[in-house]
Amino acid sequence: MATQFTASTRTDDLPEAMAELAGEFHALEQKDRLQLLLELANDLPDLPERYDGRLGEMEKVDECQSPVFLAVEVDPDPERTVHLFISAAPEAPTTRGFAGILHESLDGLSAEEVLGVPDEAPYRFGLAEAVSPLRMRGMVGMLGRIKRQVRARTTLDERQ
Secondary structure, three states: OOOOOOOOOOOOOOOHHHHHHHHHHHOOOHHHHHHHHHHHHHHOOOOOOOOOOOHHHOEEOOOOOOOEEEEEEEOOOOOOEEEEEEEEOOOOHHHHHHHHHHHHHHOOOEHHHHHOOOOOHHHHHOOOOOOOHHHHHHHHHHHHHHHHHHHHHHHHHHHO
């Protein structure tokens, strides 16, 4: 059974960077939100050499209409710092923009902070009115896979 999420402007339960970014989106008119999304698409960093050309070693996000692959690394430091690596095709700017939002909002946070992000957080940017529900499902899928990988890596490390 699919989970239905509704749009919200609430940001008090989001990590600081994500709340600030959501605020930036909400401060804009709808048409300008899409422009900001495209800017974030352009800001998505390239994959580091260790992942370049190795998409088969990354997790494919099947919920996305365009090919998206991601990998999550968690440092062994006390905060369990999370690093995100996301590949999304340049010819899929909306999907790249969603990846850019998640990268800018979550990369460098602690595992606890990432895991505390509400599952419906992608709906907090005011984009559901501008893009199709299928595209929003892709961003929700990216967040879910990021959180699942963080959980898996922190659990695995605790067992070792």
